[in-house]
Each structure stands twice: as structure tokens, then as C-alpha cells.
Amino acid sequence: MTATAARTSPRKRPGNGAARPVDADEIGLDALVGHAGYAVRRFQIWIFQDFIRTLGDVDIRPTQYSVLTVIGANPGLSQMAVAKRLGIERARLVHLLDSLEQRKLVKRVKSKVDRRSHALHLTPQGETALAKFKRLAAEHERHVEEKIGKENRERLLRILADFT
Amino acid sequence: MTATAARTSPRKRPGNGAARPVDADEIGLDALVGHAGYAVRRFQIWIFQDFIRTLGDVDIRPTQYSVLTVIGANPGLSQMAVAKRLGIERARLVHLLDSLEQRKLVKRVKSKVDRRSHALHLTPQGETALAKFKRLAAEHERHVEEKIGKENRERLLRILADFT
DNA sequence: AAAAGATTGTTGTTGACGACAACAATTGTC
DNA sequence: GACAATTGTTGTCGTCAACAACAATCTTTT
Numbered sequence: 001m002t003a004t005a006a007r008t009s010p011r012k013r014p015g016n017g018a019a020r021p022v023d024a025d026e027i028g029l030d031a032l033v034g035h036a037g038y039a040v041r042r043f044q045i046w047i048f049q050d051f052i053r054t055l056g057d058v059d060i061r062p063t064q065y066s067v068l069t070v071i072g073a074n075p076g077l078s079q080m081a082v083a084k085r086l087g088i089e090r091a092r093l094v095h096l097l098d099s100l101e102q103r104k105l106v107k108r109v110k111s112k113v114d115r116r117s118h119a120l121h122l123t124p125q126g127e128t129a130l131a132k133f134k135r136l137a138a139e140h141e142r143h144v145e146e147k148i149g150k151e152n153r154e155r156l157l158r159i160l161a162d163f164t
Numbered sequence: 165m166t167a168t169a170a171r172t173s174p175r176k177r178p179g180n181g182a183a184r185p186v187d188a189d190e191i192g193l194d195a196l197v198g199h200a201g202y203a204v205r206r207f208q209i210w211i212f213q214d215f216i217r218t219l220g221d222v223d224i225r226p227t228q229y230s231v232l233t234v235i236g237a238n239p240g241l242s243q244m245a246v247a248k249r250l251g252i253e254r255a256r257l258v259h260l261l262d263s264l265e266q267r268k269l270v271k272r273v274k275s276k277v278d279r280r281s282h283a284l285h286l287t288p289q290g291e292t293a294l295a296k297f298k299r300l301a302a303e304h305e306r307h308v309e310e311k312i313g314k315e316n317r318e319r320l321l322r323i324l325a326d327f328t
Numbered sequence: 329a330a331a332a333g334a335t336t337g338t339t340g341t342t343g344a345c346g347a348c349a350a351c352a353a354t355t356g357t358c
Numbered sequence: 359g360a361c362a363a364t365t366g367t368t369g370t371c372g373t374c375a376a377c378a379a380c381a382a383t384c385t386t387t388t
Binding site (some may be wrong): 281 | 364365366367368369375
């Protein structure tokens with residue numbers, strides 16, 4: 001169908017200077033409810049907030065967690081490799097690593113193969129810290145299950161598997 | 165299971181200053197692949213980029229589109245009502261409306277019921293423009309279908325329906 | 329081997345966005 | 359009428375993506 005069919009249908013009180021106080025959820029979203037992007041955005045906000053709250057005591061944000069996890073699973077990676085794999089700008093990764101290195105979780109080792117690049121490694125403290133982070137992240141993941149349901153979460157992971 | 169079971173398993177060449185150039189996608193994500201948040205984040209980035217590109221000619225970003233859609237479907241709403249409904253900070257909405265009002269798509273009408281608030285309306289040009297935006301947004305939505313599949317998209321919308 | 333081009337890490341800028349805090353004008357409550 | 363709450367506004371701060379520029383270092387070409 002063409003879009004002319006999607007008539008907007010002003011609900012009520014279309015007037016001009018009305019603005020009677022509306023009851024919050026009686027507001028229609030119209031075309032928005034058919035858009036995956038809108039639902040995904042709202043969900044992502046929720047999920048990130050829960051992650052940040054759940055990992056609040058250890059002060060680790062989602063992006064930091066993803067960087068630590070990838071380095072932990074692939075020691076010796078260059079910054080470029082990590083950035084590409086996670087879809088982060090290499091400029092942004094610089095600050096992330098600065099922070100993680102100050103906290104003694106990661107160290108940059110000058111590579112001898114390519115003296116431009118740094119080989120990234122977890123420090124011993126980084127390893128034990130990451131283990132704790134993973135425990136908390138798993139707890140966060142349980143919150144997701146409680147929110148959307150166990151089977152829905154798995155369905156969602158399958159649907160979006162290509163994007164990881 | 166407890167998290168100690170999730171042993172990280174450094175893949176190969178764990179040494180210290182290695183950093184041999186890796187082949188991009190042979191990098192393991194480890195724990196990340198079990199996290200809904202990571203997949204959702206990557207998907208959201210993809211979907212927003214496609215939206216921005218598809219609506220690039222008319223220079224409309226996702227948030228602007230959501231604001232226009234809600235106002236179009238509920239003329240006369242206050243800024244507070246729109247902000248609450250879309251989960252936007254009212255402070256942020258001020259700038260969004262400034263921009264949309266400069267482009268003559270929206271107008272703020274001083275409410276006579278509550279002289280603190282503004283009743284939001286689309287201008288005539290705003291109406292016709294929104295119709296075009298919706299057409300383009302529908303095209304973007306088709307891109308999503310091509311990417312994840314028609315039935316997967318519907319499944320996803322059902323799963324995340326509560327967040328809209 | 330020297331010159332030209334590409335890559336890596338870094339620094340900086342821009343703009344969208346969420347979170348907060350403060351404020352004037354106005355409304356609601358007691 | 360005094361006092362608290364709400365609405366729009368302005369401002370600051372920190373996160374994040376997108377670029378652009380740069381020095382140091384490979385890689386390729388000749």
C-alpha cells in the first residue's frame with residue numbers, strides 16, 4: 001500500500017489551543033508501533049540501564065565489559081582488531097583503554113612484530129575482575145529473562161545472531 | 165551454574181608482545197554471544213543507520229520522526245505529555261521542537277486552559293511532510309524485513325511490544 | 329634502496345542524546 | 359493568601375558515533 005492510506009486520524013479535541021491534560025498512556029503512537037527501530041530503541045535503553053545498575057558496584061558499563069571480554073578471550077589483539085570486531089571507533093577505544101589501564105585491568109604491550117600497534121592483555125587483576133563481572137552480567141541476563149520471558153530471550157538471540 | 169565454569173580459554177598465541185594481524189572475524193566474542201544486550205545494541209546501530217540513510221534526503225532523524233508522528237496522531241498535546249510518552253527528557257524536547265518549528269513543521273500554540281503549557285500541532289506543511297516521511301519510513305522498514313526476514317521482524321515486534 | 333601510499337594509535341572537533349540542576353511563570357492545594 | 363507542584367526553558371556534564379588531521383611505522387612500487 002502507499003502511504004496515503006495511513007491516514008493519521010487525529011483522536012479527539014483537535015482544536016487549536018486545547019492541551020487538556022491527557023492520561024499519559026491514552027496517547028496513540030500511530031505509525032510508531034509498526035516500527036522495529038522504535039521498539040528496539042526503547043528495549044535497548046531498558047537493557048542498558050539494567051546492566052549499568054546491576055554492574056553498578058563494580059562500575060563497569062556495557063562497552064567496557066565488551067572490550068574486557070574480547071581481550072580476555074583473545075589476548076594479544078591490537079586496538080584496531082578489537083575496534084573492528086566490536087564496531088567501536090578506534091578513536092573511541094583509546095579513551096576506553098586509557099580508563100581500563102588506569103584501573104590496572106588491561107595493559108598495552110608494545111608489539112615487536114608491528115611497532116605501530118599495541119598488544120592488549122588483561123592483567124592478573126583484570127582476569128579475576130572479569131570473572132566477577134561475568135557473574136554480575138549473568139545476573140543481569142536473568143533480569144532480561146524475567147522481563148521478556150526465557151523463550152523470548154532465546155528467540156531474540158537467534159533472530160539477531162547475525163549482528164554479533 | 166556459577167561463573168567459574170565459564171573459563172575464558174585464550175585461543176592461541178597467548179604470549180606477550182605478539183599482535184599478529186588477525187583475520188577480523190576469527191576473533192571470539194566469548195561471553196558476549198550469550199548477551200541479549202550486545203545483540204540488541206548492534207542491531208539498533210544498524211537499524212538507526214539505515215533509517216538515517218533512508219530518510220537522509222528529507223533530513224529527519226529517528227527521534228524527530230517519533231515526535232512528529234505522536235503530535236500528528238494527537239494534536240494539542242503538551243510538551244510534557246509528548247516527552248513522557250516517548251521517554252524523552254522535556255529539556256531535550258525543547259531543542260527538538262525548536263528545530264522542527266524553525267522548519268515550519270510544528271507550531272507551539274499557547275494553551276488557554278493552562279497558560280504554562282504549549283499545545284503542539286503540525287503545520288499544514290508539517291502534515292504533508294509527515295506523510296512523505298512515513299512513506300520513507302515504511303521503505304526503511306522493508307529494509308529491516310530484508311535483513312532479518314519478514315516473520316522474524318514480526319516476532320521481534322511481538323516480543324518487544326511492552327516497551328512501546 | 330628511495331619514494332609513495334597505507335595502516336596504527338592518538339588528539340581534537342562536532343553533533344545527537346540522556347541525566348541533572350536551577351529558574352520564572354503559572355497552577356493547584358491547604 | 360501562603361506554599362508546594364508543574365511546565366517550559368536554559369545550562370552543564372558525560373557518553374557516544376562520525377570525522378579529520380597527525381606522527382610513527384609498515385608495505386608497495388619503482
